[in-house]
Amino acid sequence: MPTDIAFYTNPMSRGQIARWMLEEVGQPYDMTILDYDGTMKAADYLAINPMGKVPAIVHKGKVVTEAAAICAYLADAFPDAGLAPPVDQRADYYRWLFFAAGPVEAAVSNKSLGLTVPEGRERSMGYGSYDQTVTTLEKAVSGGQWICGDQFTAADVYVGSQVDWGLTFGTIDSRPAFEAYAARLRERPAYKRQKELDGALIAQMQKSS
Template sequence: MTDLVLYTNPMSRGRIVRWMLEEAGAEYRTEILEYGTTMKAPAYLAVNPMGKVPAIRHGDTVVTECAAICAYLADAFPQANLAPALKDRGSYYRWLFFAAGPLEAAIADRTLGVEVPADKQPMVGYGTYAHVMDALEKAVSDGRPYIAGDSFTAADVYIGSHISWGIQFGTMETRPAFEAYWKRLESRPAHLRATELDDADMPKQA
């Protein structure tokens, strides 16, 4: 039995972590949790009191929140080269946590129809949805193939997932730079493996 466990549901952000695990070449087992039942049961609340997925347990270490899990796995499996050298991690950390903060918040507010008044924009952290989209577009079209430079990293797993879902579900506007960036990522073998595994765990239609 492996000491690395992924707690997930195939209709969740757990797909991000599955992709990251496959990129890391990690051996892990999967526990599929259901919304409203096993996800809120005492056994899982002991892992994540928020009662949401994904989460991982690696030995005695529990990590929740997708960006944190991606960063953790990159460090836990250094042989996969999914994080730059420490001296080169400025852009890596910047964009990994940009996606976890401003990008997620801006997309959520837009999807819910929340429009921040102009005089309150400094309070929300991201300013405006347009500012976030413009910053992300510049980041993925500055001449580098990946978000943090010339090498694929955990930040690409996280940013790429958001862009892919945003385009697919219409929660982000489609821009040529976003499409071109995702095109560089979507055929990665680890992503294809992860997608196949998650799709196999999807509920079967009656």
């Protein structure tokens, strides 16, 4: 039966973030798996995301791309899931969601590619330095159980994905606050479902390659 949500992904991508958020929301969705050199660059998908990358969702005709935007959108589209704080309590929610999507993403990506900011040029970069960014990220996950205190939110899905991925692949320093935060995230039923679903797809793709 058709659903209101079309999900475009590849299991070996940031699509895992969007999948986790979809599992947290608990709404049915139709999934289309795209490959990097073929269907992701085909005209019908470029009409959805001209960048030719995943993830993307289409919800009732509305296209949303970028993993952080998908997380925030789904939290608002399905408020009964309780994945966004009340509007007047969203300071930390927005602050750290966009911090992870901006400075953290850029700093970690540059470091993984061996790119460093020349000394004295930190002000030219949105994130300053890798060390400064990671220390600030540590502050974000040290204030309570979750980013917004006791309430798990879409910000935890996105920030948590950055931390979890970074610890797994060594692109973020292992620190006690990161390890404790990741351990809490990994106990989420939706996190476990996402890993099981995408893990099975990855195994299938590797077997057939």
